Amino acid sequence: MKLCDGIHLAGSGFDGFYLTDRIDCNVYVFETSEGWAMIDAGAGRYPELIIDILQSDGIAPSDVRYLLLTHAHGDHMGGAAYFKQRLGLSVIASEAEAGIALRAIEQEMGLDVAKDVGFYPLEYKAAPVATDRMVSVGESFFLGGVGLTCFDARGHSPGGLCYLLHKNGKTALFTGDLIRHGGLISLQDVPGNNLEGHKDSIAGLVGMGVDIFLPGHGLVSMQGGQKHIELAARELGIA
Numbered sequence: 001m002k003l004c005d006g007i008h009l010a011g012s013g014f015d016g017f018y019l020t021d022r023i024d025c026n027v028y029v030f031e032t033s034e035g036w037a038m039i040d041a042g043a044g045r046y047p048e049l050i051i052d053i054l055q056s057d058g059i060a061p062s063d064v065r066y067l068l069l070t071h072a073h074g075d076h077m078g079g080a081a082y083f084k085q086r087l088g089l090s091v092i093a094s095e096a097e098a099g100i101a102l103r104a105i106e107q108e109m110g111l112d113v114a115k116d117v118g119f120y121p122l123e124y125k126a127a128p129v130a131t132d133r134m135v136s137v138g139e140s141f142f143l144g145g146v147g148l149t150c151f152d153a154r155g156h157s158p159g160g161l162c163y164l165l166h167k168n169g170k171t172a173l174f175t176g177d178l179i180r181h182g183g184l185i186s187l188q189d190v191p192g193n194n195l196e197g198h199k200d201s202i203a204g205l206v207g208m209g210v211d212i213f214l215p216g217h218g219l220v221s222m223q224g225g226q227k228h229i230e231l232a233a234r235e236l237g238i239a
């Protein structure tokens with residue numbers, strides 16, 4: 001589903017646009033001069049549905065060269081091993097989340113808790129995946145001529161990142177699960193999830209002037225995206 005020139009939504013679950021598997025996060029792809037880069041991989045139960053959307057959007061799956069993980073919860077990283085193997089893409093993540101994705105231990109990923117509350121079926125397993133490139137908070141880098149900057153998303157998970165994309169004079173922020181549409185946050189009883197971390201991370205995003213707001217679940221905003229960050233900050237008493 002094309003969102004704008006060079007950014008498509010290729011997967012989404014029941015709490016969003018429901019394009020693919022029920023438990024998939026929002027899976028985005030953006031265009032670079034070296035092909036496409038994917039943001040998060042979905043849960044990995046039906047990754048071929050994401051392939052189908054790429055194809056129907058006119059994007060050759062083999063042109064997807066990178067996968068950036070915001071964090072290593074199952075609904076975001078579970079499909080990573082499939083895409084790495086099938087497409088030969090490079091996986092990019094923070095060091096902390098790369099370790100969690102490689103070990104894929106249920107308790108460390110909060111998967112046991114998320115199964116208890118019924119988000120995942122009991123038989124769900126997230127396949128481990130090796131990260132090819134570690135990035136860290138404050139780091140800026142280029143993928144095929146497209147500039148990206150990493151921002152802290154700790155508070156939702158131990159080492160989560162938001163990725164800020166600079167494209168055609170506009171910015172797009174992939175927030176992972178740090179902030180949802182309307183400034184909502186999700187406090188969960190899983191490792192690395194806490195209110196103080198949310199406050200610290202969201203404080204780092206205040207006043208940035210984000211144009212396009214692309215969260216890991218639910219609705220997106222194609223203009224005025226900063227509003228969602230400021231709503232969260234106000235609610236948390238940090239702006």
Ligand SMILES: [Zn+2]
Nearest residue numbers: 071073156177
């Ligand atoms: Zn998450």
